[in-house]
Amino acid sequence: MSPQFRRVWGAPIVHGILTTAGLVSALVGDGVWDLVSAVTLGIPVATMAWYSARRSN
Numbered sequence: 001m002s003p004q005f006r007r008v009w010g011a012p013i014v015h016g017i018l019t020t021a022g023l024v025s026a027l028v029g030d031g032v033w034d035l036v037s038a039v040t041l042g043i044p045v046a047t048m049a050w051y052s053a054r055r056s057n
Contacts, residue, residue, distance in 0.1 A: 011047075015043075015044040015047070018040045018041070018043050018044055019040070019041065019044055021036075021040045022036070022037045022038075022039075022040035022041035023037070023041070025037040025040065026041075
């Protein structure tokens with residue numbers, strides 16, 4: 001993988017993997033799985049909110 005490919009597509013791929021893992025873990029079970037899904041689904045949202053707030057300043 002070239003450095004340019006990772007720079008352009010690295011974050012979207014990681015966010016996609018986190019989102020998929022969060023959705024699957026929410027469907028799998030309760031208890032710890034709920035925590036796993038909340039964290040994995042929250043990371044992309046927090047990242048986008050951080051970049052959005054940073055950009056508006």
